[in-house]
Amino acid sequence: xxxxxxxxxxxxxxxxxxxxxxxxxxxxxxxxxxxxxxxxxxxxxxxxxxxxxxxxxxxxxxxxxxxxxxxxxxxxxxxxxxxxxxxxxxxxxxxxxxxxxxxxxxxxxxxxxxxxxxxxxxxxxxxxxxxxxxxxxxxxxxxxxxxxxxxxxxxxxxxxxxxxxxxxxxxxxxxxxxxxxxxxxxxxxxxxxxx
Amino acid sequence: xxxxxxxxxxxxxxxxxxxxxxxxxxxxxxxxxxxxxxxxxxxxxxxxxxxxxxxxxxxxxxxxxxxxxxxxxxxxxxxxxxxxxxxxxxxxxxxxxxxxxxxxxxxxxxxxxxxxxxxxxxxxxxxxxxxxxxxxxxxxxxxxxxxxxxxxxxxxxxxxxxxxxxxxxxxxxxxxxxxxxxxxxxxxxxxxxxxxxxxxxxxxxxxxxxxxxxxxxxxxxxxxxxxxxxxxxxxxxxxxxxxxxxxxxxxxxxxxxxxxxxxxxxxxxxxxxxxxxxxxxxxxxxxxxxxxxxxxxxxx
Numbered sequence: 001x002x003x004x005x006x007x008x009x010x011x012x013x014x015x016x017x018x019x020x021x022x023x024x025x026x027x028x029x030x031x032x033x034x035x036x037x038x039x040x041x042x043x044x045x046x047x048x049x050x051x052x053x054x055x056x057x058x059x060x061x062x063x064x065x066x067x068x069x070x071x072x073x074x075x076x077x078x079x080x081x082x083x084x085x086x087x088x089x090x091x092x093x094x095x096x097x098x099x100x101x102x103x104x105x106x107x108x109x110x111x112x113x114x115x116x117x118x119x120x121x122x123x124x125x126x127x128x129x130x131x132x133x134x135x136x137x138x139x140x141x142x143x144x145x146x147x148x149x150x151x152x153x154x155x156x157x158x159x160x161x162x163x164x165x166x167x168x169x170x171x172x173x174x175x176x177x178x179x180x181x182x183x184x185x186x187x188x189x190x191x192x193x194x195x
Numbered sequence: 196x197x198x199x200x201x202x203x204x205x206x207x208x209x210x211x212x213x214x215x216x217x218x219x220x221x222x223x224x225x226x227x228x229x230x231x232x233x234x235x236x237x238x239x240x241x242x243x244x245x246x247x248x249x250x251x252x253x254x255x256x257x258x259x260x261x262x263x264x265x266x267x268x269x270x271x272x273x274x275x276x277x278x279x280x281x282x283x284x285x286x287x288x289x290x291x292x293x294x295x296x297x298x299x300x301x302x303x304x305x306x307x308x309x310x311x312x313x314x315x316x317x318x319x320x321x322x323x324x325x326x327x328x329x330x331x332x333x334x335x336x337x338x339x340x341x342x343x344x345x346x347x348x349x350x351x352x353x354x355x356x357x358x359x360x361x362x363x364x365x366x367x368x369x370x371x372x373x374x375x376x377x378x379x380x381x382x383x384x385x386x387x388x389x390x391x392x393x394x395x396x397x398x399x400x401x402x403x404x405x406x407x408x409x410x411x412x413x414x415x416x417x418x419x420x421x422x423x424x425x426x427x428x429x430x431x432x433x434x435x436x437x438x439x440x441x442x443x444x445x446x447x448x449x450x451x452x453x454x455x456x457x458x459x460x461x462x463x464x465x466x467x468x469x470x471x472x473x474x475x476x477x478x479x480x481x482x483x484x485x486x487x488x489x490x491x492x493x494x495x
Contacts, residue, residue: 005233006233006236018239018243019243020243021244021245021246023371024274025277026274026277027277027278028276028277028278029278029279029441029462133494137494140466140469140470140473141458141466141469142286142470143289144453145447145448145451145455146443146448146453147443147448148442148443149441149442149443150438150442150443150457150458150465150466151441152441154440155441165451165452165453173291173452176291176293176337176338177293178292178294178334178335178338179294179297180297180298180311180313181294181311182313182316182332182333183309183310183311184310184312
């Protein structure tokens with residue numbers, strides 16, 4: 001019976017050939033109304049204590065929890081002079097001394113080459129003094145990546161901070177292990193199957 | 196003279212054996228057809244579907260997916276937007292070959308798990324050469340390796356697409372926003388397009404994809420990431436189920452080095468336009484005249 005239906009319907013199909021439907025249209029994108037937000041990396045607001053809380057999340061101490069209570073120590077001249085939360089920093093960022101970026105004071109801060117004080121979370125303005133071409137590309141969305149919407153009339157966008165990808169003390173990207181090795185036919189033989 | 200002649204008897208025996216052999220040879224086809232319903236066989240080409248028929252088909256696919264994979268999905272069909280023409284660029288100076296883009300594609304587009312399938316193939320290339328055929332994909336060491344660079348290759352959404360030209364049934368075509376799509380229900384699986392593509396960007400579903408229910412991406416598009424049936428060709432669609440809603444493609448969001456730039460070529464302020472206007476841009480196999488919408492660029 002099913003086959004009879006198929007044959008009958010096939011004949012009908014041939015008899016009733018149809019033209020393409022008119023394309024469904026959608027209006028073009030509007031002006032960009034949603035904002036571009038720059039992500040603030042954790043390391044610019046605090047340091048890891050090494051402990052975990054009851055839910056297994058790492059406990060972080062905010063910078064001001066120590067710095068607001070103590071007198072500011074002078075900026076050290078070498079990594080070896082660092083203690084407490086700041087030990088063990090690997091340094092590979094040219095020949096710059098600590099004081100060329102860091103500023104001593106009750107709240108940790110940075111300073112630009114002209115001495116202007118810069119909040120830690122605004123470190124990008126500091127980076128761009130030396131890394132002009134990267135900064136230009138970043139401003140045009142060609143460096144640093146993004147998340148969210150390309151069409152900002154629909155939704156917002158989150159941009160990475162320089163420090164999200166680059167450790168300011170050792171900015172070079174570290175080698176990593178690749179994920180998801182391909183198992184196509186013809187590359188590594190037939191793929192394993194569960195059945 | 197009475198009863199059948201020797202000649203008739205032989206004819207009957209021959210015909211019986213022939214019919215039996217035919218039925219036996221056709222067995223796999225009959226079994227295969229048992230799982231296909233009439234609606235599916237009679238479905239028209241995507242472009243001929245009225246909005247009502249299309250809505251009905253989307254519901255049918257949702258029900259079928261629920262039955263087969265045990266998961267509730269939402270399949271929609273989003274038409275291209277006026278004033279939008281998509282382009283994609285990839286920074287070869289930045290790419291480190293980590294394959295995070297391929298992994299994101301694998302999950303976003305409901306690819307077969309056992310094969311680690313993805314629309315993106317990351318080629319490890321010898322520095323100084325663009326010979327794509329000499330690139331390797333199964334490298335297994337820390338990246339980036341010295342003396343190598345990495346070139347992810349996916350569908351270039353060519354404006355002069357060889358794959359579209361060779362399709363004998365018009366199951367693949369170029370949409371108004373530049374994306375080359377496949378109607379998986381119209382594709383006959385001849386694989387001409389796969390052979391025609393100079394970027395090796397098309398994949399064939401040798402089997403129906405195997406995906407655990409909890410890993411299936413339920414936000415699906417008819418022309419993009421819905422779970423493909425066995426025996427059809429599939430390809431990158433610039434994540435049209437995302438990008439036609441204004442979102443960025445999954446591979447771009449996954450890139451840890453920000454090497455990928457996507458956007459509307461018709462918007463002079465877009466990121467993609469900045470790259471194409473200010474960077475050293477390379478078109479892979481430009482000499483073939485395929486006019487891709489996927490570009491490679493360099494920082495230096």
